[in-house]
Amino acid sequence: MKFNKRAYHLIRLLGGLKFAKFISRKHPKIIMYHRVSENGGVDSVSADSFRKQICIIKNHFNPLTFSQLMKASQEGKVPNNAVVVTIDDGYKDFSEYAWPILMQEDVAATLFITTGFVNRELWLWPDKIKYVLNHSNKRSLYVPFYGELEISENKDEVWHQLANFCLTLENEKKNTLIDWLFDELGVNKPTFPPKFYEALSWDQIRVMVSQGLDIGSHSHSHPILTKLDDTELDFEINKSKQLIFDNLGFEANSFCYPNGTKSDFNSYIKHCIVRGGYDYAIVAYPDLLPLKDPLEINRYPGTQSLSLFEKNVYGLSYIWSDFSRRVIKCIK
């Protein structure tokens, strides 16, 4: 069940945000961002919208880092109106846009880094697909086991389709398909990510950690963990922890599942995460009880839209989900 825009504006007009905030005060909201850029885009929030959101968090909520929230949860002392800002992947633009805003507004945040990306060993596979599509002049392409794609039509839509198809493939097959795309579309594949897709450096992260940035692992190469064999899985979990320790000098105790949907991890992966020395793992979708399973901690998606952000952070989404759940239970 979803509630519509008009209902939202009416609720807002009648002071519903304050009411929702009170009702959901014990429901911590962890928000997941990926990129912040000057003007925003398909995969990023604009600096202006991000600043407005951070100011709302600063002025009306209790901002914590993910580590602080986990510590408070362990001690049974989660403060009312807790909000955690998390940013995934470790793109370079974090230091250009998001971190200066977080510093100026004095709002804590946690960055989940893909260590192979930061270590200059690779670039993120969804970006490779985006790059190859944007640099090809071909109009259409037949992708084996997938079908015909009109790539000149809407590149963002085609990117979504191809990325979703890749999520279903074994890791090696996915990499083979991406290499094939470069060959087939006649685009040279840069070894390192072009500027727009670059990662932060360890030096930059060290400086931000000294300024209060909290760090967690987001795997080594951002694969879909359910598509890996045991050796690959252990490598992703352990190598990432090792690199964080070697470069930043502390043990990361939280892990962020790449892609983070329900089908991107399972109980065996949770077991491997614990065996790898992590205490917590975080997903990419919300739940009414976000802290009930330390290896499946829930988040709200970050968004460019201020009204959607308000719905999530003030707890309207929480109240509505709870209400929907009760109605569905009654009907059953």
Ligand SMILES: [Zn+2]
């Ligand atoms: Zn990610």
